[in-house]
Amino acid sequence: MTSLPILKVLPEVIQTLQKRTAAVLIAEPGAGKTTQVPLAFLNESWLEHKKIIMLEPRRLAVRSAAQFMASSLGEKVGETVGYRVHMDTKISRHTRIEVVTEGILTRMLQSDPELAEVGLIIFDEFHERNLHADLGLALALESQSVLREDMRILIMSATLDAEPVAALLQNAPIIQCPGRQFPVETVYVPRHSDVPLEKATAAVIRQGLTEFPGDMLVFLPGVREIRQVRQEIERGGIPQGCVLRELYGQLPQSRQDEAIRPDPAGNRKIILSTSIAESSLTIDGVQIVVDSGLMRTQVFSARTGMPYLTTVPVSKASADQRKGRAGRTTKGAAYRLWSRTEHDFLRDRNTPEIIQTDLAPLALELATWGVKDPQQLKWLDCPPDAAYTRANGLLHELGALDRGGAITIEGKKMASIGMHPRLARMVLQGMAMGRSQLACMLAVLIQERDPFHKGTPGRDVDIETRMLQWINWLRNDADINQALLADESQLRRMLRESRHMEKSLGIQPDSEMDVKQCGLLLSYAYPDRIGQGRGNGKFLLTSGRRVELLQLQQLSRSSFIVAAVVDDRGAEGRVLLAAELTEAQLYAAHVKDMEEVMQVSWDRDLQGVKARKQFKLGGIILKDSPYPNPPAEAVSTALLEGITVEGLQLLPWSKSSIQLRQRLQYMHVLNSEWPDVSDEALLATLGDWLLPYISGMRTKNDLQRLRMIDVLENRLSWEQRKQLDREVPTHLSVPSGSKIPIDYSSPEHPALAVRLQEMFGLLDTPCIGNGKIPITLHLLSPAQRPVQVTSDLASFWRTGYFEVRKDLKGRYPKHYWPDQPLEAVPTRRTRPQ
Template sequence: MTPLPIDAAIPDLLAAITAAGRAVLVAPPGAGKTTRVPLALLDAVQGRIVMLEPRRLAARAAAERMAETLGEAVGETVGFRIRGEAKLGKATRIEVVTEGVLTRMLQSDPGLDGIGAVIFDEFHERSLNADLGLALAWEARGALRDDLVLVVMSATLDAGPVAALMDDAPVVVSEGRAFPVATRWLDAPLRKEIRFEAAVADLVLHAVAETEGGVLVFLPGEGEIRRVEAALAGALPAECHLRPLYGAMELAAQRAAIRPERAGRKLVLATSIAETSLTIEDIRVVVDAGRARRAKVDPGTGMSRLVTERVSMAEADQRRGRAGRVAEGTCYRMWTKGEEGALAAFPPAEIEVADLVPLALELALWGAGDGEGLAFLTPPNPGVLAEARGPLTGLGALDEAGRITDHGKRLAALPLHPRLGHMLVVAGRAAAPLAALMEERDPLPRGAPVELALRLAAIADPSRFRRDHGIEPNRGTVERIRTEAKRLSRLVAPGEGLSAAQMAALAYPDRVGLRRKGDDPRYVLSGGKGALLDAGDPLAGQRLIVVTDTDGNPREAKVRMATVISEAELRAVHGDAIGWQNVCDWSKREGRVVAREQECFGALVLDDRAWREADPEAVARAMLDGVRELGLRPSDAARRFIARVELVRAAGADLPEMSEAALMERLEDWLLPHLGGVRSAADWKRFDILAALRARLDWGRMRLLDREAPAQFETPMGRKVPIDYAGEAPEIAVRLQEMFGTTRHPRVAGRPLRVVLLSPAGRPVQTTTDLPAFWDTSYDDVRKDMRGRYPRHPWPDDPRAAQPTLRAKPRGG
């Protein structure tokens, strides 16, 4: 065998496994760990060796390389098992599997009978299934199989946390063999007006002109690969062979990208699939476009979307390293050196951003519904995991206590997302093409109508579809869907003969859409979120649709795939979830309480009619929302009452708070019982809250309030004058003559009452909080001034001894 850098670390790895039965191996890309470690373990462990690979292409390639090393065909000593394909034999000792396969092996046989070792390759990618697989395997090792060997291998991983997770597992490090790589950055940031693909193509041409050897270009996805490929067509030197590489390609095309060219230079346009586990021959130049595409899910909607982001430094370093595997290389980065400081250190673990519905089902099947106690390097967010259990309960996979049901066990055994598994089990074999379609990329080009039936027609007969619609489906995608559909159809019974729309509604009961009123084709989904169709799409006028794919926008998702469903079809599959409910709501637009009887499916209102005998309490509660919008609007009398209460409260009395904020906060407590007959803004404008406020005080507290802060002041003449409590201090306004004979100043709530003394014409002449002092001081000046103006009114020398009066002297008297 050709010597590889990992060979030097193999003895230490075997020693760690012999001593501890577990190890963490850190080796850079190109060291050879993927193909050498499983072979080295053949004589060190009893039973089969299972190696987990995150990608199907890498799993197949690793098995083929190991079999070639042994001089055998795949399926003899070394085999692989990936989704939809397996090459294994009775003598197979090494199985390279993808992540979902390992999870099924553990769930069906936690003791992993006959398996001596499990290897987790490329663990630094932190895929959800790798995290779950390690957690389950570690628990199985502790409870059932203390002889099970576990090896975690990674290229760029902080080994400490993983080793600690595995009870301080030994860490083995391979230095690898890397040739120097020169890094070149842009001189200035890309201008916004330059298209991304055009900038990549220019940088690639620059790199090809300056260097020799194979070139590997990292792009976020197939769409960018195709557009850069088109931009480079005719511009490259004749000796350059352009090879796309992404996960959904046909196997032959993938192999063409990996193997060496017989002549000339190879230029590979690849996604992140080429970052680590794949060895691409002859690469000496890397062009890193600096973007990565990740799936992110909004937990509130369950809708996932692919987000294109800046790469992390860990990803950039991985990509750069590909240029130094066979000789000195060069890495061109499509960003400036100064921009590097803004890059995240590592990409997020998939468990932090992915759809956790499948994980929730697996945990329930394992008997660890919340995941507590399992060795997760990054534990799932409890709130997001709880949200993920909601759809499973709705599908009947979990009971109300969160325990897995028999139906849930059936779904967990299927190689599908639980939503699609539920659809397949209920609808039967006829749903297999739809399930396979939903698991794959769209077979129709971008810009095609969103109608799901078009995709199914393209899958059924691609040639006829092309003739009838003038649209060329992606042949590779169609073939993969057809192959997978055949496999899935063998797993279930014939079924009930449901329409495609009904099948889709089984999988996505929360994505049935009802068209909103208005010109724009906007839909409210049964799960409560919004969705938007292009106005020109043939489905735009339909009342009810089922949305099967969106761009994942959590506010208003753009529909990418959907189909029309009739109300009768919806009732046939979800009739038990459709029911009548009475709704009372405050309508801000109409300014009144609207009481309706509505037939609903989730957030959809299928039928709506007036609730003529609406429950009075329900109306009153809805009116509270109107009050919150309109405000309290107290009458003058109510304002005075509130001010009296607050004044006495401030003096230390035990009275309820009646500030506006406190009253609004507790509307339900004090106002609700008094809202009978109030249903609109006009009603509220006429309503006086005084009675409701007074009802908050019992007899004793009302007596206290009337004593400490009376509503009125009784003048020496017995006339009752309202006390104004709205200002800084309680105040009354009376004619000066009406206060004659007063020798003690009146008080309210322990404070002097502010008295505004008026002239006979009702104009203020003096304000005082001490009448006796006024009589002694300022009265003489007021008397002199007023007596000339109002000679018919009394102005005695001694106001203390005078009789109060409101009368003037008779004329001529």
């Protein structure tokens, strides 16, 4: 004990908290901070016999730390040192140090914001940045600021970036403590992408056992991988003198303790573990770590509003934590299933959970606290705005928040249950329906790893099947299908969880357990995941998301389902757990959320407006029927939408109306006060200039009755019409007597296409705009082909004409090509008469 590095800095930690109300302690793995720091404060005068609350990220670490501290005092757990975790509490009126999971602190603060009996809160392993740790710190800082200036807060970690935390605690002192000086050799054994994880891990396990002594701790991303590696080792034979142990959160406490304690027979232990053993836990005898380099984390999809579990590479900080497990009590080795180069590209630290997870539980806790805007509290990382807004939207849909964002009576009940708001609402509704026990069991089943399958792709996803098997198992029914049951010990633990929930809520057992109510109960928890069948196992959810069952099964033919668990990584989400919802149940439970919608829209196939009456629940249409007499305004709006979609070509543009548009655009170019009649401007302002003329019209054929020239002219005042005719004429009279239309298609360059012979005798270029704007002349051959383009007719007669004349005289010898064009008679014929 005297060799623990933390003992060297404990006096500094104690002195700091005598003077300040906050501090940050960075102690490397193996320093002993978890078990020594709380004990050191017991006799401090400022504590005034108040309690010390220490937060740990995992239940196993809570129990282990409490047991170690109690043992060092020569006491049993529950005396001076106790603990509180979900479904397991060991404290007494004498308890001064309570080790708790992070969510327990939130419950304590919600019930007593002053924390009158608490003098010090210790956040251990804060680098893990769990959602409840961030929330607990934010609420504790608020309590300290407003109600308890004397309360101390200590942040502890091995790999935390200390400066931002210290700044959050009003520049709290940072105390550094080195860890044990036991060397740990790092061995990189890169896994080839073609080699399955279980085979590569098993090979490295065998290698490590031959190269180094002691027990071995193997880090794997999840329970599935633990079992795969175990099977791979057992297939090749467990090495002599070794025993396999598993360690993960869902295991019964007795089996967790078995993994931590030395083997009674003295065998070497191979402990296959998730990240549960990454921090806050010393397993005596471990000298070898095998690190797969992977971890399982929940990510919230902003695209679909659904969370999903994904496997990602660990961070450098996590890899160092894992490596440190081998150097706690003696020297050791850490095998890493990646290369040195890959290690350089790992992110430095894990992404804080608050950045990437479902924020509905956080939003409900803040609403209970009385905070609508999280910016009112102090955070290391403030909850992202978009995710927080979505969370509030879900809480409103669940009935936990009112329209103003304040918590409702129902919301307070949901918060008091202490589970995800979705499941809390389902349990409350189950109590109201007289289906309390079924709702509790269903909530546990949803939260837990599925005990009724063995990882078979495309398996039956029906929750009713699982609930029926569980009930049969509960009744010792011989009908239970053992082929479906993957983990009976998990069923026993789930049953304890359900019974604990029923006891805490004062629930009596249901008179009957009708699994046909599963879909109805789940629909209260997942109103956004009620799915309408689209055939072949595909469903459209009320949220608008599309999901599918990978393999056709009985549930594939259901008209409605509730998709409780969805893998969201594909174009269409893959349903992992669901239950059927009958139409009668749907209408009985959710009729108040249904709405009758008038759907008046443009139909591209019909080239007209289609009117329907739809009865909808969110994004799914329950009933759809024709709407014979829709409001005229809605029809006109849909018709305008059709023109926007199809383009202005849907309107009947004649030559004269096209030319009028071009003339108006020419005037707009000269003077921006004139209306802009470009395609973009007309489409953007359809409601302003076209709406008055389309009353009673519904189709493209109806639109052909429009006189677009009248529509456009009506946009002008009487003075503008006169000015338009005066300055931008439609036609120009040429020397031959022809009246030729002017082309305004290029507003910057009005043009006149005229045969060269019709311009004989005219010296200067014709102008418009009160004689200020010369026309661009396209002089044509007798075959109406351009031979010259000019805006300077006089210059053309002097020079260009004679070159053109030679060519035209050769090609059109019968035509009149005079030597003096300004003295010649203009003609529309071959020769002047």
